[in-house]
Amino acid sequence: MNELKERLEELMKEHGLRTQQQLADFAGVTKGLVGQWFSGQTKLGAKPLMEFEKKTNFSTIWLAYGTGDKYKKNEINKKENQDVITIDQIDITASCGKGVANLYDYPEIVRSIDFKIEQVKNLFSPLQSKHIKLISTDGDSMHPKIPKGATVFIDVSKNYFCGDGIYLFFYCGDLYLKRLQKNPDGFLAISDNEKYPPFNIKKENIHEFNVIARYVGILNVVID
Secondary structure, eight states: OOOHHHHHHHHHHHTTOOSHHHHHHHHTSOHHHHHHHHHTSSOOOHHHHHHHHHHOSBOHHHHHHSOSOSBOOOSEEEETTEEEEEEEEEEEEEESSSOBOOOTTSOOEEEEEEEEHHHHTTTOOGGGGGGEEEEEEEOSTTTTTSOTTOEEEEETTOOSOOSSEEEEEEETTEEEEEEEEEETTEEEEEOSSTTSOOEEEEGGGGGGEEEEEEEEEEOOSOOO
């Protein structure tokens, strides 16, 4: 099954979705975007794939590309007698600087990387791994915590403010990876690098603000 339309129709059938609008609501996207999927104009991006991953048993690789196993395997797989966790790297570059314009709704999966549990156990638990993704970063505003060009783990299930911490968020057309601190006027976005002053996300601009994920840690192992 190579056509995205056919794969989506199979997902709809299994979940009782009869219309493109119902699929759009299920995926958290617009009906227009679903129409583009069915016509072959647009591929599945990271945001709907994350929703499908949370709500269905379909493999995101199969949904996106029509390859591999149709359904998800257990989050922890046995490979070469070692416990291994597979994490997807998605095509998003988060700004650790002045903001990088990036259509975060439509990124693709760049690759899937296998990690031994020992390599990542201090960052997240195996059960949490299904919500963990890898993204690239740009800029030095979070140095030394996050060096320029680092690849980082994010938790896409934390797509809301859940206490002070480092978040990937969208604000006024740009993507940022910065500390967020809630205050009476809204939020304060803070850089670790003192060269970059904090900026306010005021309540009147909250419609242009959207938390995408919470930062988990830096990729410190070498990948090919």
